[in-house]
Amino acid sequence: xxxxxxxxxxxxxxxxxxxxxxxxxxxxxxxxxxxxxxxxxxxxxxxxxxxxxxxxxxxxxxxxxxxxxxxxxxxxxxxxxxxxxxxxxxxxxxxxxxxxxxxxxxxxxxxxxxxxxxxxxxxxxxxxxxxxxxxxxxxxxxxxxxxxxxxxxxxxxxxxxxxxxxxxxxxxxxxxxxxxxxxxxxxxxxxxxxxxxxxxxxxxxxxxxxxxxxxxxxxxxxxxxxxxxxxxxxxxxxxx
Amino acid sequence: xxxxxxxxxxxxxxxxxxxxxxxxxxxxxxxxxxxxxxxxxxxxxxxxxxxxxxxxxxxxxxxxxxxxxxxxxxxxxxxxxxxxxxxxxxxxxxxxxxxxxxxxxxxxxxxxxxxxxxxxxxxxxxxxxxxxxxxxxxxxxxxxxxxxxxxxxxxxxxxxxxxxxxxxxxxxxxxxxxxxxxxxxxxx
Numbered sequence: 524x525x526x527x528x529x530x531x532x533x534x535x536x537x538x539x540x541x542x543x544x545x546x547x548x549x550x551x552x553x554x555x556x557x558x559x560x561x562x563x564x565x566x567x568x569x570x571x572x573x574x575x576x577x578x579x580x581x582x583x584x585x586x587x588x589x590x591x592x593x594x595x596x597x598x599x600x601x602x603x604x605x606x607x608x609x610x611x612x613x614x615x616x617x618x619x620x621x622x623x624x625x626x627x628x629x630x631x632x633x634x635x636x637x638x639x640x641x642x643x644x645x646x647x648x649x650x651x652x653x654x655x656x657x658x659x660x661x662x663x664x665x666x667x668x669x670x671x672x673x674x675x676x677x678x679x680x681x682x683x684x685x686x687x688x689x690x691x692x693x694x695x696x697x698x699x700x701x702x703x704x705x706x707x708x709x710x711x712x713x714x715x716x717x718x719x720x721x722x723x724x725x726x727x728x729x730x731x732x733x734x735x736x737x738x739x740x741x742x743x744x745x746x747x748x749x750x751x752x753x754x755x756x757x758x759x760x761x762x763x
Numbered sequence: 764x765x766x767x768x769x770x771x772x773x774x775x776x777x778x779x780x781x782x783x784x785x786x787x788x789x790x791x792x793x794x795x796x797x798x799x800x801x802x803x804x805x806x807x808x809x810x811x812x813x814x815x816x817x818x819x820x821x822x823x824x825x826x827x828x829x830x831x832x833x834x835x836x837x838x839x840x841x842x843x844x845x846x847x848x849x850x851x852x853x854x855x856x857x858x859x860x861x862x863x864x865x866x867x868x869x870x871x872x873x874x875x876x877x878x879x880x881x882x883x884x885x886x887x888x889x890x891x892x893x894x895x896x897x898x899x900x901x902x903x904x905x906x907x908x909x910x911x912x913x914x915x916x917x918x919x920x921x922x923x924x925x926x927x928x929x930x931x932x933x934x935x936x937x938x939x940x941x942x943x944x945x946x947x948x949x950x951x
Contacts, residue, residue: 542771543891550773552889555808556940562950563916565895566872570882571951573831575821575848622780634777636815650781686775688782693833694821694882695951697893701772719770719889727769747857750766752951 540720549714551675574694587653589623589665597647599628601742603690604730608749610696613630614661616751622652622688623663630669630683639671651702664742670709674755682709682716687749695753702747703729766844771892776815778854778886783817788851790820790863797825801898802860805853805885808941812857816887818938820849820861820898822880827867839867863901871911877912878906881894887937895949898936899926912949 546557565571590597602621608616626632626649629641633648647666655661668683684701691697703716710716710725719725727750736744774782791798801820805813823829828839829902831845847866851859868876881898899907907913907926916922924946939945 526918541768545891545894547891550889550891552773553891554889555811556887556889557808558811558894558941558945558948559808560921560945560947562919563912563947565949565951566911568871568877568911569829569834569869570821570823570877570880573821573833574830575846576831609766611765611768622781627775632777633780636776648780650784652781686772686778686781688774688778692832694884697819697884698769698771699774699886699893700769701775715772715891718772724767724770728768728772749769752768 541724543718543720547714547718549676550718563614571694574692574696575690579709586651587663589625589647589651589663590647591664592648593646595646597627597644597666599644599647599666599669602667603662603664603736603738603742604685604702604747605662605736605744605749606730606749608655608661608691608751609659609751610691610751613750615655615657616689616691616696616730617655617657617659619655619659619690619692620652620688621655622650622651623665623685624694625665625668625685626671626683628666628669630671632671634749637671641671652761667704667743670707675714679712680709682707689749689751690752691753693753696751698749698751700749701728704745705729705732772893773888774817774886776888778817782850783852786858788849788861790822790845790847790849790861793862795864797864798862799865800860800862801881801927802858802933802937803936803938804857805809805859805887805938806857806940806942807889810942812853812855813887813940814853814855814857816853816857816859816885818851818859819884819886820854820863821882821884822847822863823866823869825864825867827869829869833839845878868906873911875909875911876906876909879905880910883938884938887940890940894940895951896938896946897925897949898934900934901927901929916947920944 607758627644730745730747733746816932872878885894
C-alpha cells in the first residue's frame with residue numbers, strides 16, 4: 524500500500540504505530556486539521572519537565588459517581604471503572620486529576636450539537652472527575668455508554684467508549700484518550716480506534732472485565748490502567 | 764521493564780460539559796496591573812475557523828519560575844494563586860482568549876536563557892493527538908533571536924508563526940492547523 528502522506532515522513536520521528544498519526548484520511552476530520560509541515564523538535568527544558576499541578580482544585584465527593592448527580596438513577600448497565608495511572612517508568616501518578624465524559628446508555632451525549640435521535644436521560648449528564656490516590660488509582664461509578672452513529676462514512680458507528688483526560692506530572696505527560704469495552708463488534712470499522720496501527724497498543728485502549736471489581740447484585744467492574752508518556756519530575760542538570 | 768504508553772485518541776466534539784464547565788481562562792485577576800490578554804483564532808486547512816477546539820497554556824510566572832517541584836530555584840519567588848495553567852475553548856468564531864501575565868525568562872537546554880514564552884496544547888475533533896506549540900512575545904526581539912527553539916527553525920515564515928502580534932495592548936497569536944501560514948508545531 525502506498526505510504527499515506529504525513530505518515531513516516533519527516534516530523535513523525537517516533538512513528539512506531541503506538542501513537543496515532545495526525546493525518547489518518549479514513550478519519551475524515553483529520554484531512555483539514557492535520558499539520559503537513561515537519562514538526563520542530565523541542566529540546567527538554569524546564570518548560571516541559573514541569574507541568575500543571577492541576578488536581579489540587581476542589582473535586583466534590585460525588586464527582587466520581589455519575590449515577591448520583593441527579594435526583595433519580597440513570598438507566599443502563601451500572602459499571603465501576605477503575606485502574607492505575609502510571610508514568611513511563613511504571614511509577615504511580617499520585618494526586619492527579621482524571622476527567623471523563625461519555626454518552627448515556629442509549630448512545631446520546633447531553634451536548635447541544637449531538638443530533639443522534641436517541642433519548643436523553645434526565646438523570647445522566649455523563650461528566651465526572653476524580654483524583655488518583657497514593658497508588659495512582661482512580662475510580663468511577665457510571666453506566667455503560669451506548670454506541671452511536673456519526674457521519675464519517677456510510678453507516679459509521681463509534682464503538683462504546685469513555686473519554687479520559689489526564690495530566691500526569693509534567694507538560695509531556697498530558698493525555699486525552701478513550702477507553703473501550705472488550706469484544707466490541709465495531710472496532711473493525713472505526714477509524715479512530717484503527718488509527719493506532721500497533722495491535723498491542725490498540726489493545727491497551729480496551730478495558731478488561733474484572734470480577735474482583737464487580738460488586739455482587741450491584742455493578743459490573745472494568746479495569747483500565749493508563750501509562751503516560753514522560754517521567755515523573757526529576758530536576759534537570761544545568762538548569763540554572 | 765518500562766510499561767508501554769497508552770495511545771492518544773481525539774477529544775471529540777462533546778467535551779465541553781466535562782472540561783469547560785467552569786472558566787479557567789483567567790490566570791490572574793483583571794485588577795492585576797500587569798494583566799495581559801492573549802487571544803487567537805484557530806483555523807483549519809481550508810481557512811475555516813475551528814469552533815470546537817480547546818487550547819491549554821502552561822507558563823512560568825513573571826519572575827520566570829514554574830509552579831512545580833521540578834523548578835527548585837528557590838531564589839525566585841512563586842506568586843500566590845498563580846498556577847501557570849489555563850484552558851479556553853474556542854467559540855463559534857474559532858476564538859480563544861486568556862488573561863495572564865507575561866512570563867519571565869527560563870533556562871534553556873544548555874543553561875542559556877530561553878526567551879519568555881508560553882507552552883500551548885491544542886485539542887480538537889480531527890486531532891488524534893494534541894498539537895503542541897509556543898507563544899513568544901513581540902517586544903523581545905533580542906531574546907527571540909537567540910532563543911534555542913525559535914532559532915532552530917530555519918524557515919523564517921514558519922518561525923514567525925510563534926511570535927504574537929501586538930494589537931493595541933492585546934496580544935494575538937492565531938493558530939493555523941494546516942495550509943499556507945501553518946503554525947510551527949513542536950515534537951516533544
